[in-house]
Amino acid sequence: MASPAAVAVPRIKLGSQGLEVSALGLGCMGMSAFYGPPKPEPEMIALIHHAVAAGVTFLDTSDFYGPHTNEILLGKALQAAGLREKVQLATKFGVLTTADGTPEIHGEPAYVRAACEGSLQRLGVDCIDLYYQHRIDTKVPIEVTIGELKKLVEEGKIKYIGLSEASASTIRRAHAVHPITAVQLEWSLWSRDVEEDIVPTCRELGIGIVAYCPLGGGFFSSGPKMVNTLSEQDFRKGLPRFQTENLEKNAMVFERVSAMAAKKGCTTSQLALAWVLHQGSDVCPIPGTTKVENFNQNVAALSVKLTPEEMTELESYASANVAGDRYHNIVYTWQNSETPPVSSWKAE
Template identity: 50%
Template sequence: MKKISLGKLDVSRIGLGCMSMSGVYTGGGTDDAESIRTIHRALDLGVTFIDTAEVYGPYKNEELVGRALAGRRDQVVLATKFGYLSHGSDGQYIRQFDSSPANIRICVEGSLKRLRTDHIDLYYQHRMDPRTPVEDVVGTMSDLVTEGKIRHIGLSESSPEAIRRAQAVHPITALQSEYSLWSREPEAEILPLLRELGIGFVAYSPLGRGFLTGTIRSTGTMDSDDFRAKNPRFTGDNFKKNLGIVDEVGSIARDVGATPAQVAIAWLLAQGNDIAPIPGTKRVSRLEENAAADGLTLTAEQLSRLSEISPAAGDRYTDMQHLTA
């Protein structure tokens, strides 16, 4: 697996998003044994950039990742996130944005314990907190760097203004946001700004929440508790229009003898050596398929055809607001 640099942090250029291993958003059951095998296989293949968050579960995903990395912690760049849960003094939490300095302190100690580690390589603010200025957030994270509890600071789904303000306090290593052939929003402002500031980009949902794999041809196949069943891009006329994206990706996949997922990831990799997609899966077979995109090179004509595809019809899900705090 080739490596790239996010700021001053070297990572495998394809990572592994672990969220779905804990039953988050996709519905269906969990299989911890298969998930742990998937993480172990990822490390064997050189996919050593591992992504989780305290809110996945909550807590269950970090605990799972911590178990999987026992004895292999030094082989990975480990990323997790805070800011979706507000913790009380009684040990309970409520689901709301909270990046107050006191809450960050509680979050990082919990994540370190669950992940069974003494440091987090890349620590993200999961979403902006409108009640806490980003300068206070990054200031607290900077203190955690000094204390050795985290190594690098990240943001997720942040506005250009917030990114500039954060960077003025402490160097930001990476921004994580949705980016794929059906979510092209970062191209207008975010990517140019990140490159100006020397910040890397981590692309989550690089397969359009599974849509770009070509395996979803009907919403009727989804579980009732699957987040996507109510996502605007998976419903009504939007779903029908978006199948056109899948068909074009599938056409190129047939031309190059690859899978649609591999083509979608290879397109993202071709957008720059400062972009690391983190496709999520809980199965070894899918992990192996995604990792093989590292060896796929698309021609200039194929990349152009893909780039000319119109972005997906329908909004992204509603909690992704570019909040400025």
């Protein structure tokens, strides 16, 4: 396996609207939220700088992470001289944390605009490269939400529009209002439901695909033992696939992938990440990490080559053998992202 320093990170065109990014991105959520307590700010800023120096320039955040604290962290990291010009900055809007901690999904034009202004301020930039609707507001026609995003593009506040966890029909309706550059979705060896309809739709329309959780929330890094190391604040502790009744079956999936990785001379996480990287030049995985050594391992996955036969073998290990759903509640996923017709909307 090539050392991380020897692995050049290629560039890819994400979508057909002109955005070019590193073939591997960096998911920044876990630095500030959901994966236990926030990590030390100086260390995370150093990690972001290390990533950019290594050629991983596509940085992913959201106003929901914290909330707000992850964007503030990235804003501080970007204050280094010349760094803004080197990165492609992606953030998201649409999920509001209420006083009791439950999320509310919003896609009204006024909310879209206010959220964008807030993100610009926290990130310390005058333009966001890729701005996603984080989750689809099923109360607001997608055409209305995209219409406001289109105005923000025209005003120079965002360059490209993205969607996250959107169904194929929602993607089509959005794309008819303004070209969608990227759709972010969960895609990994153990989350493949998007392959039937959503991925083909993106490819038909020339939309790039950004794969989050390409390592199964860390499962393909360290296997079932990771559950014992999670803090009580880590939301993964409650996910169905990490529950005792499912973990034993999923452990067998990890063991088979791990055995194949040993034959290939790479780590299990590198093999799982390589599988996503081999899905096509229109796919950019964004594994998150808070450690430089794990980041370096992820970059080295770019040098793992898989034959079609090896891809099929890997898929056979996981496809029919994974126990448990992605989430307890599918309400906030593409499976429930249909919006009312635009004719039903009455602007306030």
